[in-house]
Amino acid sequence: MASKSFTLEDLKRIIIDAAGVAEGVDLNGDILDTTFATLQYESLALLEAGSLIEREYGISLDEEAVDDTLTPRALIDVVNALLSPSTAVAA
Template identity: 70%
Template sequence: MAGTAFTLDDLKRTLRQAAGVAEGVDLDGDILDTDFDALGYESLALLEAGSLVEREYGIALDEEAVNDARTPRAFIDAVNTHLTSTTA
């Protein structure tokens, strides 16, 4: 899947697979800049999501970049930066 952009919909699907959805959280709302803690996702869930992305896209993400991503926007940017650098 190299060259394919990672989107918010991809992230939501991946988060649901990795850790489900916390009660009272609406992933279909405006979550792009919402802190993962407020969405009910801790570091372990994000590491699992990162692993799922790695398998699906055939890439190796920088674990520090994934850990430093505090919002969906930051996570998506980290994945897309890697995808862009592997296709250049």
């Protein structure tokens, strides 16, 4: 089974479902390295988004890992690392 990758578009869709969009925030710009604080998403919003990601992608996100991600790029990298097939295969 091929693994599905997690993209910025996926994250935007999920975070909007989880917490909406704050007035004056444009998620359509270059936000990959913009902090979640600047985008006005607090830890509760990120935890809710993490729960939605877990359900949709069938993975388990460490709560601390989600709390420690400061930018969309960092969260996308965490999710994609969990979605990657294991490179350790028995011969």
